[in-house]
Amino acid sequence: MVSNNATCDGSLLSTDFQIAAKAFAEKWKKFNSDFPEWLWIDCSNRLGFAAHGVSDGYLSVQNVFFKVQSSLKEEHGECSSNDYEEPFDNATLVQSAGDDGHRYDFHIVYSFSYNVPVLYFRAHSCDGQLLNQDEIEKNLPTESAKVLTESKWTFITQQEHPYLNRPWYTLHPCGTSEWMKLLLANENSTAENRVEQYLISWFSVVGQVFGLKLPLDMVKSDG
Numbered sequence: 001m002v003s004n005n006a007t008c009d010g011s012l013l014s015t016d017f018q019i020a021a022k023a024f025a026e027k028w029k030k031f032n033s034d035f036p037e038w039l040w041i042d043c044s045n046r047l048g049f050a051a052h053g054v055s056d057g058y059l060s061v062q063n064v065f066f067k068v069q070s071s072l073k074e075e076h077g078e079c080s081s082n083d084y085e086e087p088f089d090n091a092t093l094v095q096s097a098g099d100d101g102h103r104y105d106f107h108i109v110y111s112f113s114y115n116v117p118v119l120y121f122r123a124h125s126c127d128g129q130l131l132n133q134d135e136i137e138k139n140l141p142t143e144s145a146k147v148l149t150e151s152k153w154t155f156i157t158q159q160e161h162p163y164l165n166r167p168w169y170t171l172h173p174c175g176t177s178e179w180m181k182l183l184l185a186n187e188n189s190t191a192e193n194r195v196e197q198y199l200i201s202w203f204s205v206v207g208q209v210f211g212l213k214l215p216l217d218m219v220k221s222d223g
Contacts, residue, residue, distance in 0.1 A: 010181030011115035016195045020117075021059050021108065024199035031218035036061050038108075043163050058163060059108040066123075066210065067101045068139055102131060102139060104210070108199065109162060116176040117199060119206050120161055120168040133158065133169060141211045148209070171206055179205065 012020060018040070025038040042057045107120040123131040123139075133156060137145055148155055161168040183201050187194055204214045 008181075010177035010179070010184065012110075012117065012195070012198050013115070014110055014112060016198075017110040017117070018057070020195050020199045023196035024108075024203065025059060027200060027218050031215045036063060041107075041163075058110070060105070062105045064104045064106065064212075065101050066104060066139070101126065107161070107168070108203075111173050114173045114176060116173050116180065117202055118173045118176075119171045121170070121210075122168050136169065140209065144209045144211070171209060176202070 021038075021040060025040065028035070028038050038059045038061045040057055041060050044056045103124045103126075105122050108117050109120055110116075111118045123136055125131060125135075131139075137148065137156065140148070155172050156169055157172045158167050158169050160166065180198075180202060183205070184194065184198075187197070189197070200214065200219060203212075204219050207214060
């Protein structure tokens with residue numbers, strides 16, 4: 001059962017995170033069937049990670065392929081970044097991709113410090129080498145790189161993955177509750193529906209950093 005106050009301040013209760021995660025994963029599979037699925041990684045029984053009153057874990061999607069920006073510019077000619085909208089299928093299944101791109105792994109992890117989801121990610125080149133932050137930022141869509149440079153709300157940082165105990169990159173969550181509060185301000189729905197829609201609304205913003213734009217039908221869908 002979700003709280004009546006869920007999402008009102010832009011945050012998400014830890015007890016509601018798995019509900020939101022399940023709804024997000026199901027709608028992703030329905031509306032993005034050509035992409036890898038988001039899977040729930042259950043960590044409830046792992047040593048050192050006691051469940052916080054709910055099943056503890058995170059969402060994971062592996063091997064999402066992105067073409068390098070130089071390849072995209074060649075395909076579209078020497079037009080400016082404003083002359084075309086980067087298509088959703090710039091990210092594809094790695095199995096159908098060539099060698100002119102990078103593979104990304106994404107995890108959506110709940111932050112007990114900020115009470116919001118956090119996007120953790122890492123990227124590999126075609127030869128399997130991990131990309132550093134400069135290489136990742138260089139390959140972001142032009143508008144995303146600009147936002148990351150100018151915005152105080154969204155920036156890339158590296159920190160230890162709370163479940164894997166290895167350094168991963170993240171989009172820092174310090175301003176997430178503020179912009180999620182604004183994003184959800186006009187939601188006239190039940191607390192349960194707001195929770196189920198939370199990660200979809202959240203990813204519609206953070207996914208665009210990488211050029212991942214959710215289909216409108218997924219964002220608007222109630223079922």
